[in-house]
Amino acid sequence: MKDSLYLAWRYLHHHRxxxxxxxxxxxxxxxxxxxxxxxxxxIQQSLMARAESTPLLLGKKGSSLDLVVEALxxxxxxxxxxxxxxxxxxxxxxxxxxxxxxxxxxxxQFPLVGTSLDYFAFRGLESANGRALAxxxxxxxxxxxxxxxxLKPGDPMLTSPSTLFDLAGVYPLRLHVxxxxxxxxxxxxxxxxxxxxxxxxxxxxxxxxxxxxTASGDVVLKRTDGTATGNAKLVQYSEIxxxxxxxxxxxxxxxxxxxxxxxxxxxxxxxxVLLRGRFVNDSARQLLRPAQVVEGLNxxxxxxxxxxxxxxxxxxxxxxxxxxxxxVLSWRLRADELRTMARLGCSRWKAVQIMGAEVFLMVGTSVxxxxxxGFVIAHYGETWLQNxxxxxx
Amino acid sequence: xxxxxxxxxxxxxxxxxxRVPELQISAGTRAAAIGPxxxxxxxxxxxxxxxxRPEAGRIDSAGVRVDCLSPVARRAFRVTNIGFVxxxxxxxxxxxxxxxxxxxxxxxxxxxxDADARNRAQRLAADLGIDRLLDRRPDELSQGERQRVAIxxxxxxxxxxxxxxxxxxxxxxxxxxxxxxxxxxxxxALSMTLLMVTHDHGLLDRFDQVVDVSAFGGSxx
Amino acid sequence: MASEPGPAGLLxxxxxxxxxxxxxxxxxxxxxxxxxxxxxxxxxxTGERSPSVYTVNYPLAYFAERLAPEGVEVVFxxxxxxxxxxxxxxPDAIGQYQRxxxxxxxxxxxxxxxxxxxxxxxRLVITADGCRDTFLRTGDTMTxxxxxDGDHAHEGAAFTTWLDMRLALCQASRVRDSLIELAPExxxxxxxxxxxxxxDLTQLDxxxxxxxxxxGDQPMLxxxxxxxxxxxxxxxxxxxxxxxxxxALTPKDIQDLDSLLEQHPxxxxxxxxxxxxxxxQTLGDRGITVVVFDPAAQPPANGDFxxxxxxxxxxxxCATRGETCP
Numbered sequence: 057m058k059d060s061l062y063l064a065w066r067y068l069h070h071h072r073x074x075x076x077x078x079x080x081x082x083x084x085x086x087x088x089x090x091x092x093x094x095x096x097x098x099i100q101q102s103l104m105a106r107a108e109s110t111p112l113l114l115g116k117k118g119s120s121l122d123l124v125v126e127a128l129x130x131x132x133x134x135x136x137x138x139x140x141x142x143x144x145x146x147x148x149x150x151x152x153x154x155x156x157x158x159x160x161x162x163x164x165q166f167p168l169v170g171t172s173l174d175y176f177a178f179r180g181l182e183s184a185n186g187r188a189l190a191x192x193x194x195x196x197x198x199x200x201x202x203x204x205x206x207l208k209p210g211d212p213m214l215t216s217p218s219t220l221f222d223l224a225g226v227y228p229l230r231l232h233v234x235x236x237x238x239x240x241x242x243x244x245x246x247x248x249x250x251x252x253x254x255x256x257x258x259x260x261x262x263x264x265x266x267x268x269x270t271a272s273g274d275v276v277l278k279r280t281d282g283t284a285t286g287n288a289k290l291v292q293y294s295e296i297x298x299x300x301x302x303x304x305x306x307x308x309x310x311x312x313x314x315x316x317x318x319x320x321x322x323x324x325x326x327x328x329v330l331l332r333g334r335f336v337n338d339s340a341r342q343l344l345r346p347a348q349v350v351e352g353l354n355x356x357x358x359x360x361x362x363x364x365x366x367x368x369x370x371x372x373x374x375x376x377x378x379x380x381x382x383x384v385l386s387w388r389l390r391a392d393e394l395r396t397m398a399r400l401g402c403s404r405w406k407a408v409q410i411m412g413a414e415v416f417l418m419v420g421t422s423v424x425x426x427x428x429x430g431f432v433i434a435h436y437g438e439t440w441l442q443n444x445x446x447x448x449x
Numbered sequence: 450x451x452x453x454x455x456x457x458x459x460x461x462x463x464x465x466x467x468r469v470p471e472l473q474i475s476a477g478t479r480a481a482a483i484g485p486x487x488x489x490x491x492x493x494x495x496x497x498x499x500x501x502r503p504e505a506g507r508i509d510s511a512g513v514r515v516d517c518l519s520p521v522a523r524r525a526f527r528v529t530n531i532g533f534v535x536x537x538x539x540x541x542x543x544x545x546x547x548x549x550x551x552x553x554x555x556x557x558x559x560x561x562x563d564a565d566a567r568n569r570a571q572r573l574a575a576d577l578g579i580d581r582l583l584d585r586r587p588d589e590l591s592q593g594e595r596q597r598v599a600i601x602x603x604x605x606x607x608x609x610x611x612x613x614x615x616x617x618x619x620x621x622x623x624x625x626x627x628x629x630x631x632x633x634x635x636x637x638a639l640s641m642t643l644l645m646v647t648h649d650h651g652l653l654d655r656f657d658q659v660v661d662v663s664a665f666g667g668s669x670x
Numbered sequence: 671m672a673s674e675p676g677p678a679g680l681l682x683x684x685x686x687x688x689x690x691x692x693x694x695x696x697x698x699x700x701x702x703x704x705x706x707x708x709x710x711x712x713x714x715x716t717g718e719r720s721p722s723v724y725t726v727n728y729p730l731a732y733f734a735e736r737l738a739p740e741g742v743e744v745v746f747x748x749x750x751x752x753x754x755x756x757x758x759x760x761p762d763a764i765g766q767y768q769r770x771x772x773x774x775x776x777x778x779x780x781x782x783x784x785x786x787x788x789x790x791x792x793r794l795v796i797t798a799d800g801c802r803d804t805f806l807r808t809g810d811t812m813t814x815x816x817x818x819d820g821d822h823a824h825e826g827a828a829f830t831t832w833l834d835m836r837l838a839l840c841q842a843s844r845v846r847d848s849l850i851e852l853a854p855e856x857x858x859x860x861x862x863x864x865x866x867x868x869x870d871l872t873q874l875d876x877x878x879x880x881x882x883x884x885x886g887d888q889p890m891l892x893x894x895x896x897x898x899x900x901x902x903x904x905x906x907x908x909x910x911x912x913x914x915x916x917x918a919l920t921p922k923d924i925q926d927l928d929s930l931l932e933q934h935p936x937x938x939x940x941x942x943x944x945x946x947x948x949x950x951q952t953l954g955d956r957g958i959t960v961v962v963f964d965p966a967a968q969p970p971a972n973g974d975f976x977x978x979x980x981x982x983x984x985x986x987x988c989a990t991r992g993e994t995c996p
Contacts, residue, residue: 059555059562063544070543153792173768173790190764192786234761251788298758301786396539399500401528402556403521 057409064413074386078379079421085375086419087426088368094434096361100354103129106242107350109179111328112152112320114142114335114343123342124349127317129243130167132160137314138341140252144311146320149334151327153178155319158255162216163231163248166201170255178321181244185209186235189251192304193296195231196249199239207233212295213248215258229258230295256313257296257304264293264304387411450476450610450642451497456506456516458496467492469506469665474644474658476609479633481653482646484662490646493662494612497644498531499523511609511642528557532603532641534613534632538595540587540602547583550574550601560606573601577631593624597631604635611636613645629655721852724770726781727754727967729832730797732975733842734774737849737863739856745770746969754967755829758783772852774845778805779827795848798831801840805831806902808895808910830896830965834903835875842867874979875903881987882906891930891939891958896965909934915943919952931956938989961989 068075106128115123116136126133146154155178158170173188175181176196186209189196195213197205207213214228231250239245256262293300306313320343322328335343387394397407451474459466467489474480482490495501496508499515502523508516511530518526540549550570554562574580577597587595596616603611613632617625629652636643645656653659722743725731731746738744747763748754759767764787767773775784777798798805806828832838846864850857882904890901895910909930913923939953940963950960962985964970966978973981 063555066548067543147791173788174792177790187761187765188768189788190761190768191783191788194788253786296786302782304786392537392539393541396535397556399498399527399533399535400553400556401524401531403524406556 057413060406060409060413061417063410064417068414068417074382075418078382079418079425081375082379082419082422083425083429085372085379086422087429088372089365090426090430091433092361092364092368094430095437096357098434098437099357102242103350104347104354107346110319110346111322112331112343113346114138114146114154114318114320114341115316117338117340117342120342120344120349121353123317123344124346126159127157127319128346130159130169130247132162132167134160135316137316138318139311140313140315141311142341143315143318146318146331149331151323151331153321153323155321156252156315157317157319158252158259158314159316161255161258163195163213164205164216166198166204167243167247168195168215168255168258169247169249170252170258171249172252175249175319178319179240179244181240182238184236184238186233188235189249190234191296192251192254192257192301193229193232194234194250194254196235196237197233198237198245198247198249200245201248202236208236209234227294229254232296252315253306254296256306261313262304262306264296264300383411383415450474450478450511451480451644452507452509453496454507456496456503456508458492458501458503460492465489465492467496467665469493469496472660472665474642474660476642477637477640478642478657479636479655480642480644480658480660481656482644482660482662483648483650483653488663489665490662491614493660493665494614494644494646497610498533498612499527525557525559528553529559529606530609532606532608532611534596534599534603534611534616536615536618538587538599540595540598542587545584545586546574546579546590546598547571549587549598550605552602553606566605569607570601570605573604573635576635577601592620593628596620596624596628600628600632600635604639604641607639609641611641611643613643615646615648618648625649721771722769723772723774723849723852724767725774726776726784727832728969729838729966729975730774730776730841730845731969733838733845733867734849736867737842737846737860739849739853739859742849742853748968750968755780756782759787764788772848774848776829776831776841777801778829778831780829780831795844797841797844798837799844801831801837801844805829806898808898828895828898830967831899833897833965834899835871835878836903837899839868839871839875842871870976874976874983877980877983877987879904881983881990884987885938885990888938889934889936891934891936893939893941893945896942897940897963900963907934908940909936913941913945913949915941915945915949918946919949924952927952927956940986959989961985 107124110128113123113127115127116138118136119133122133122135125131126135140156143154143156146152153174155174156170156172157175159167161168161170176188183196184199184202186196197207197213202208205213211233213231213233215231217228231248231254237244250258253262293303296304320331322331332343335341394407397410398404451472453469453472455471456469457466458468465487482493484490492501496503497510497515499510499518500523503516506516507514510526513526513530515523515526541552544552547570550573551562551566554560554566560566571580571583574583577600579594579597579601582590582594582598587598590598599616603613611632616632617628620628632643632645633655635641644660647653720741720743722745723734723738725734725744725746726748728746731744734742734744745766746754747759747766748757764783767787767789771793773789773794775781775794775796777796779785780798808828832841842864846860849860853860878900885906887905887907890906890908892908892910893913893915895912897906897908897910900906901908911923911927911930913919919927937957937959938961939958940961942963942965944950944962945953945960953960963982964978966975966982970978
């Protein structure tokens with residue numbers, strides 16, 4: 057057997073180009089179903105894990121899938137917003153903890169997620185460096201954000217402007233990175249977390265500026281008893297610092313400020329049932345179980361995968377047949393070699409062994425390569441695959 | 450060493466037949482087989498080596514009665530007792546010179562590719578003047594060098610009988626003579642019996658025995 | 671979810687990282703204990719240590735200390751030399767609040783830093799919420815306007831709610847409820863402590879109202895606008911200045927005082943601390959009696975909230991009855 061493998065290896069090595077082509081085609085033939093299966097499993101399992109770890113999600117009535125995708129995976133879907141009053145309402149029931157989520161914004165191409173401290177404990181997110189959010193204007197970044205942008209505590213980070221060419225749009229807010237998180241192998245690794253109030257500032261619902269009550273005349277358009285009106289020279293701060301944090305304020309009633317969704321963590325199963333009962337007839341809002349929504353998405357992925365598998369296996373069969381044809385033609389061209397082997401005393405079985413060793417080496421290499429690619433996809437492609445599915449959902 | 454008696458052979462397709470009433474070649478003899486094309490020279494070599502089996506008669510090669518052996522036994526006999534030198538050399542282009550010489554060892558479990566075999570291959574290569582070419586491939590060699598590799602391959606298993614089918618047919622005269630000198634030298638040194646098919650009657654005086662195959666009544670298709 | 675075939679080894683590998691994340695999340699959920707209102711609380715910290723209660727002012731710390739069972743640590747970390755309402759804690763100090771098991775805020779806009787700080791809502795109690803329909807303003811509101819959004823005001827919220835003993839009692843009841851949620855096994859002792867505190871605060875309320883009734887609707891002055899709830903509870907007519915006890919009055923201050931006295935001829939002025947002798951003299955020249963009424967936002971050098979407020983009530987009573995205050 058050793059001699060057969062040796063001769064087979066020498067032959068394949070000598071005809072490298074042909075061997076490489078055959079191995080690659082076999083790898084694709086063998087690997088594609090494996091990779092597809094791995095991708096599907098990764099997507100379904102990781103999507104499901106995230107959804108299952110989120111008991112309930114409250115959002116505006118509309119597409120439940122969009123709500124889940126935006127709130128859990130931070131992919132902007134343009135969903136209608138709730139208000140902070142909805143979170144207060146949930147808290148007031150005494151049945152659940154309401155974790156506010158404000159999404160849809162970006163910070164240097166990464167999702168900006170406004171939330172509360174409770175979110176970090178809920179998701180089990182641990183600090184790698186620095187500390188937790190303490191005040192307005194600070195951010196804590198996921199592991200992938202830190203690695204990609206090379207950021208650490210103390211570094212600044214800009215939010216992305218909401219409109220590029222709209223002069224009346226919201227300008228970037230300069231955030232302060234105060235902490236980085238350990239990898240959690242999910243969407244949180246790619247997120248920039250801020251206090252929900254900071255998110256509101258970033259989208260223009262709050263701001264800070266010079267004190268009009270005491271400001272000099274060149275920024276005051278008009279001053280009467282009890283009211284001062286600022287003009288266009290009034291400096292609005294694009295960064296929240298210790299010196300100006302007290303000047304930051306919000307317009308209107310804070311309870312009317314927007315939330316994209318609210319993660320609802322019931323005290324127990326009974327509380328969860330009671331809560332769902334309260335919202336079942338709500339015409340403006342929906343309280344859903346993300347796991348149920350993702351199950352539907354997974355079922356679609358599974359159906360799509362089955363169709364793809366049929367196509368892949370058909371193409372694969374053609375590839376296999378071509379491989380067989382190439383091998384048969386190759387052996388025919390080596391008829392002289394086979395005759396020489398026979399004349400020198402080589403049995404037919406030995407000849408088959410030698411030829412078979414060539415097939416074995418090529419198929420074996422392809423199997424290893426296919427398994428390797430499947431492993432890589434499964435191990436490192438989770439986030440990429442999630443985004444691939446969620447961006448298109 | 451080689452004895453044929455009342456041997457009859459016929460190809461089932463093509464209608465060729467060969468009859469050898471009697472042929473004896475003593476051990477250590479240099480014998481030449483001559484005859485026109487199609488007279489059965491290669492067939493004779495095939496019968497003696499056990500590649501073909503006669504319909505009737507007796508064939509003894511290197512002390513073994515070949516005609517009675519099964520195909521498996523004939524292969525085993527061939528690989529351990531007979532060395533082949535082919536007209537077209539039939540070297541493998543994906544093996545280097547050393548591995549081509551050692552090729553027979555990889556084809557049958559009765560032969561062990563051990564240190565002795567490698568040493569024997571190295572010695573043969575040195576004797577044949579190709580020891581500096583061991584890591585080259587056949588397509589990097591001249592015709593003469595390739596012929597010497599083929600000779601080394603035939604002799605590496607220390608066979609009792611060397612069958613050469615027009616080994617110098619593709620060589621120029623000078624190279625031909627050199628190749629023959631080497632072949633004869635090695636066979637004599639190792640006391641091997643040599644039966645060589647040749648069309649070159651100018652070489653016949655270098656052989657101890659000349660066998661005219663056309664006398665065996667082979668009828669071409 | 672439908673079961674899917676696949677290479678067993680690969681799926682096992684696939685499962686490990688996602689299953690690990692799921693387990694961490696599940697463990698996080700399991701770690702949620704009893705909540706302040708029955709809703710789950712997120713854990714403040716791990717490890718064996720006594721539960722901690724952090725407050726934003728001394729009165730709340732006092733109420734918590736009076737009510738809390740043994741083993742509960744009450745912390746009010748603001749330095750003694752700063753006004754807690756305007757204290758700016760460091761990120762480390764905010765971190766301490768974040769790790770507390772219970773955070774007691776005053777409400778009514780007290781402690782400006784809490785507006786911009788990130789605190790865990792699940793462990794946060796705004797003690798004055800629900801104790802009044804609306805909270806009082808200081809009266810010197812400055813609204814401003816810029817851009818299309820219209821007026822909005824920054825300043826003017828009155829936040830010394832604990833100077834109204836009935837509000838203080840309401841706040842204390844919220845503290846009681848929160849402590850019972852934190853340490854339900856000590857409910858009985860907390861309730862007992864609350865009864866004793868109720869008695870003390872009710873007595874204080876009676877004394878303050880008595881002193882105020884003796885004054886009637888005569889005008890009164892205050893060195894700073896911090897007595898709104900006291901005035902509202904006791905029916906006192908108080909106008910405020912912005913005089914510091916440790917600083918001498920400037921001529922402008924005196925001018926403003928005289929202008930104020932023309933419309934509001936007060937004979938008693940409440941001060942958070944004893945003013946300078948010159949200031950007292952200036953006020954005395956105008957027939958104004960100085961009454962030190964410590965709002966007790968910070969712990970006193972001697973005594974506690976009750977002794978401070980009792981002293982306040984005594985001094986107020988003396989002044990309103992025209993007696994010499996001790």
